[in-house]
Amino acid sequence: GDSVTQMEGPVTLSEEAFLTINCTYTATGYPSLFWYVQYPGEGLQLLLKATKADDKGSNKGFEATYRKETTSFHLEKGSVQVSDSAVYFCALSSNDYKLSFGAGTTVTVRA
């Protein structure tokens, strides 16, 4: 079945540091890939998505590229801010109805 494996946390960074969160997936067919973010005490917000191979999703300075050959969708940001402190979830949706999520990576950015 479908599954997502993402880098274990927690990750602690200083402001303006470079952030990478690794995500790999196993799926049948050609899934759509997503990054969701969950700020403390809130629900999930869609951060970015990519629907086919080599697509790059981007939003709020975050980027991720759909790599079919390595079945990966790593999240990157060049210069993090304290406000980026949150839990980040990689997810996929195959040719069915559900999202399959990774376990989440907690990111803390210190001023």
Added chain:
Amino acid sequence: ETGVTQSPTHLIKTRGQQVTLRCSSQSGHNTVSWYQQALGQGPQFIFQYYREEENGRGNFPPRFSGLQFPNYSSELNVNALELDDSALYLCASSLGLDGDTQYFGPGTRLTVL
């Protein structure tokens, strides 16, 4: 355009009780999905409703049931609550069945004592 709303925000129940959680989908969306997020884990798919019919179900026992109403709002019912049912329950709405871009509500935090 209103987003996805859920009620109640928090709920405390005791083992063996029954609970109903509610979700209003985003305006224009006809599909609602429910997820369970245990502490420190990613959300797990419970089921999905499309136009008042169950469209798919995850690996949850039959005591987890749901409804979708003509206005596309939805309920999640859990009978015979167990301690392990303590979690954040998330509702997500989307337009259609393609599994793309689901928009999540803030969740209901259920604690079972």
